[in-house]
Amino acid sequence: MxxxxxxxxxxxxxxxxxxxxxxxxxxxxxxxxxxxxxxxxxxxxxxxxxxxxxxxxxxxxxxxxxxxxxxxxxxxxxxxxxxxxxxxxxxxxxxxxxxxxxxxxxxxxxxxxxxxxxxxxxxxxxxxxxxxxxxxxxxxxxxxxxxxxxxxxxxxxxxxxxxxxxxxxxxxxxxxxxxxxxxxxxxxxxxxxxxxxxxxxxxxxxxxxxxxxxxxxxxxxxxxxxxxxxxxxxxxxxxxxxxxxxxxxxxxxxxxxxxxxxxxxxxxxxxxxxxxxxxxxxxxxxxxxxxxxxxxxxxxxxxxxxxxxxxxxxxxxAKPSIRDGGASVGRSGFKGTVEFKNVSFRYPDAEDDALKEISFTAEPGQTVAVIGSTGSGKSSIVNLIPRFYDVREGQVLLDGRDVREWTQEALRNRISLVPQKATLFSGTIASNIDYGKGTKELAPADVVEAARVANASEFIATKEDDYASAVAQGGSNFSGGQKQRLSIARAVARDGEVMIFDDSFSALDYKTDRDVRAALRDAAAGATIIIVAQRIGTVRNADKILVVDKGRIVGIGTHDELFASNPVYREIALSQLSEGELA
Ligand SMILES: Nc1ncnc2c1ncn2[C@@H]1O[C@H](COP(=O)(O)OP(=O)(O)O)[C@@H](O)[C@H]1O
Ligand SMILES: [Mg+2]
The missing domain is CATH 1.20.1560.10 (ABC transporter type 1, transmembrane domain)
Structure with a gap:
């Protein structure tokens, strides 16, 4: 025994x-x-x-x-x-x-x-x-x-x-x-x-x-x-x-x-x-x-x-299904490149692939947007980058190295992820933004700056204790939009080479959405930004848009290219905006 x-x-x-x-x-x-x-x-x-x-x-x-x-x-x-x-x-x-x-x-x-x-x-x-x-x-x-x-x-x-x-x-x-x-x-x-x-x-x-x-x-x-x-x-x-x-x-x-x-x-x-x-x-x-x-x-x-x-x-x-690789640095010459090579993926115990033959590259300095209906596989794609799951076929590469070759710690240190479901922990606003162990110690000023980028400063200022204000378990004393902004601030503070936002702007109004993205583009100029969204407004300025449908990429391009030639994208766009607005 x-x-x-x-x-x-x-x-x-x-x-x-x-x-x-x-x-x-x-x-x-x-x-x-x-x-x-x-x-x-x-x-x-x-x-x-x-x-x-x-x-x-x-x-x-x-x-x-x-x-x-x-x-x-x-x-x-x-x-x-x-x-x-x-x-x-x-x-x-x-x-x-x-x-x-x-x-x-x-x-x-x-x-x-x-x-x-x-x-x-x-x-x-x-x-x-x-x-x-x-x-x-x-x-x-x-x-x-x-x-x-x-x-x-x-x-x-x-x-x-x-x-x-x-x-x-x-x-x-x-x-x-x-x-x-x-x-x-x-x-x-x-x-x-x-x-x-x-x-x-x-x-x-x-x-x-x-x-x-x-x-x-x-x-x-x-x-x-x-x-x-x-x-x-x-x-x-x-x-x-x-x-x-x-x-x-x-x-x-x-x-x-x-x-x-x-x-x-x-x-x-x-x-x-x-x-x-x-x-x-x-x-x-x-x-x-x-x-x-x-x-x-x-x-x-x-x-x-x-x-x-x-x-x-x-x-x-229980044997961890995700085993650490040994690498803690990518190939030389890379700094935040994410590449999917012919990736197929299936959830444990699922009968069908959630993702089929996904291939794309996101480069540093680029904003890549992923759009598609609910259940099309957007979250599944981005969850493969920090290796929450392993692919069934193909490869996900960060800086030219398969994510399975990285140690999980080094891999995740390079990634700032805002998951679809904003998660806060009991503590203070500051402890939620300065969360976990990154590659560098954060000064209080970094926390304030991250909150500014996430457009959270304003509502934090209205709280009684500013950054020391209490956060209840699960962030239940904050609204959905506030939780999202604090989650965004946390990711910004982490300052990863790759920033992933999984539907993180959905609870923000159009103006805040735009302001946050603009601030983000300035603050994280060299980073690779991947934005999952359902709104055309959120994705239309991206350098590259992936249109996902039923686990496949059915189109890659800019807003104008896709609007002109991709029926799935066109349908999404037209359902949200009038043709006049889109022109
Ligand atoms: N943890 C899971 N286990 C099994 N199936 C899942 C899980 N998460 C998502 N799925 C399935 O994978 C598909 C894609 O889901 P998801 O990537 O979350 O879509 P999206 O983010 O585009 O709304 C859906 O059909 C969903 O039912
Ligand atoms: Mg999702």
């Missing part, structure tokens, strides 16, 4: 202490019946003084207290081990998830990754704290207790064996019912997490479309499944508990009944011996049954911890 990698030296030491205290626990537990035997013997022997009984009694009490103290010590050690191990595990899972590229995140799904790094780690922790303790204690207890009564009365031993056999059958039956349901628990937790998450993130839409009912229904479905599953597990345990108590009582009863017969037919001193033996035997027999019970409980709970452990390992062992 790979669990070893999460256990440090101090934990091994604690484990050793835990083991020693478990042995102590068992020792004291098994000592109690011996004093009991002694006390019984004294009581039934005529002429015993009170203080003889009390002496043995206090020793018995001391044993019981000793067992309790040992148990507390064990509990402390295992709790510390459990929390430390789970802390490391959580950290590793988190770090691994951060290293994931989009294909891996897509494979697991965000909700499942959340469950894996929280709930699954807790399951393993619980097992370390509770399960391992029982797993170690029960065999020691069972074997030790057996040696104490071995060679004792055969009839009683037979009764105990029968009780153990019944116990095993009973627990086997319960396990059969409970195990598959416990193993299903993690998947249902994933589902519940997914449904809840979707509802919370889509709250606004749900409200405005009065779709609460629909979502309640969906939540109810998953919730009901979880409830059903839990009820069945709990019902099985509810039946098990009284059955076990009954079994123990029956065993005691059997030993005493059998003992009564034996005592009856014995005579004189032998009667007393038999009687004390009986008291002790029944005490040990109960310990043995108890040990088996503990062992069985572990076998019920182990599978759930194992499922969780496997799910954690799946994350930790």
């Amino acid at each position: 790979r669990i070893r990698q999460f256990i440090g030296r101090r934990e091994w030491l604690l484990a050793a202490i835990a083991f020693a205290t478990i042995v102590l626990q068992v020792y004291f537990d098994l000592k109690v019946p011996e004093y009991m035997q002694e006390i019984t013997k004294r009581i039934v022997t005529p002429g015993t003084r009170m203080q003889d009984v009390l002496g043995e009694g206090s020793l018995m009490l001391a044993s019981a207290l000793g067992s309790m103290a040992a148990m507390v010590a064990t509990g402390y050690c295992t709790a510390v081990i459990g929390t430390r191990v789970s802390r490391r595990m959580r950290a590793d899972v988190f770090e691994k998830v951060l290293s994931f590229s989009l294909p891996e995140v897509g494979k697991f799904g965000t909700p499942s990754l959340v469950t894996r790094s929280t709930n699954d780690v807790n399951q393993v922790q619980l097992f370390i704290v509770m399960g391992v303790q029982m797993l170690v204690k029960s065999p020691i207890l069972a074997v030790w207790a057996m040696t104490k009564i071995s060679g004792a009365n055969g009839t009683w031993t037979a009764a105990t064996s029968i009780a153990v056999a019944v116990l095993v059958v009973l627990l086997g039956a319960v396990t059969a019912v409970v195990m598959p349901r416990l193993m299903r628990m993690q998947r249902i937790t994933d589902d519940l997490n997914r449904v809840t998450r979707e509802h919370l993130t889509g709250l606004r839409v749900i409200r405005s479309y009065n779709a609460q009912r629909f979502h309640e229904g969906r939540f109810e479905e998953t919730n009901a499944e979880l409830t059903r599953n839990n009820t069945q597990v709990m019902a099985a345990f509810a039946l098990l508990m009284p059955a076990l108590t009954a079994l123990m009582t029956a065993l005691t009863l059997a030993i005493y009944t059998l003992g009564a017969g034996m005592i009856d037919s014995a005579s004189g001193a032998e009667r007393i011996t038999l009687f004390t033996q009986m008291v002790v035997f029944s005490a040990y027999a109960l310990q043995i049954v108890g040990a088996f019970m503990m062992l069985a409980f572990i076998f019920v709970f182990l599978p759930r911890a194992r499922v969780s452990w496997k799910r954690i390992l799946e994350v930790l062992d």
Whole structure:
């Protein structure tokens, strides 16, 4: 088991202490019946003084207290081990998830990754704290207790064996019912997490479309499944508990009944011996049954911890589909050239190519625009440049080097990307613009300049704390256009050789759109600018326009060339502007 990698030296030491205290626990537990035997013997022997009984009694009490103290010590050690191990595990899972590229995140799904790094780690922790303790204690207890009564009365031993056999059958039956349901628990937790998450993130839409009912229904479905599953597990345990108590009582009863017969037919001193033996035997027999019970409980709970452990390992062992190349510089003579060579691309698990035979070049100082209807593949094209996904065929080159040959860090350091969905992080406006680790440290003046280029200075000035104003999680306290402008400012501040704007001007009004692009052209004069847009106004001044349709480039040229000769482009243009405006 790979669990070893999460256990440090101090934990091994604690484990050793835990083991020693478990042995102590068992020792004291098994000592109690011996004093009991002694006390019984004294009581039934005529002429015993009170203080003889009390002496043995206090020793018995001391044993019981000793067992309790040992148990507390064990509990402390295992709790510390459990929390430390789970802390490391959580950290590793988190770090691994951060290293994931989009294909891996897509494979697991965000909700499942959340469950894996929280709930699954807790399951393993619980097992370390509770399960391992029982797993170690029960065999020691069972074997030790057996040696104490071995060679004792055969009839009683037979009764105990029968009780153990019944116990095993009973627990086997319960396990059969409970195990598959416990193993299903993690998947249902994933589902519940997914449904809840979707509802919370889509709250606004749900409200405005009065779709609460629909979502309640969906939540109810998953919730009901979880409830059903839990009820069945709990019902099985509810039946098990009284059955076990009954079994123990029956065993005691059997030993005493059998003992009564034996005592009856014995005579004189032998009667007393038999009687004390009986008291002790029944005490040990109960310990043995108890040990088996503990062992069985572990076998019920182990599978759930194992499922969780496997799910954690799946994350930790996931091979990154995007492997780093070794190059950190492009070919000499290049400074920001992006080239697509006959690129075809397919999303993981998709049936068809999202992009087919894409070829084009974007040079430094140029603005290349990508236009096309929604779903035509514009975002897919630009997401291949920072290598969020790998191509299926062909090559994407930055500075004459295949993006797969670059280290991801060097590659992304050269690229400033504004993704289609503007993303802000909780913090301040400044921390969102000066974000991440680029090739150079940013001065406050750089942040202000970036905001100016992005046309964001004005609204930032209206905020109470200027650049120190708080940004809520997901930027929820900013409008769509403001979020877009802050994202643009972030990209400008990064000052990449290649600047990619994926539909980043869509929420800006026409004038702001124009102003931002003009400022950008000045501020990033030498950079390669790639602009994805749906508006003709945004793209018409570009040096080169790619017209994308159904994953293919159906036209490359300037606005005038395309308008004159390309039917797809002409249709888009005419749908937005009158022929007079375009002329
Ligand atoms: N993560 C994804 N997984 C699978 N298919 C996707 C994914 N993202 C986009 N697609 C599909 O790829 C096609 C192109 O999408 P996209 O590049 O986002 O279009 P555009 O940006 O032009 O609107 C669409 O048919 C879309 O359904
Ligand atoms: Mg898009």
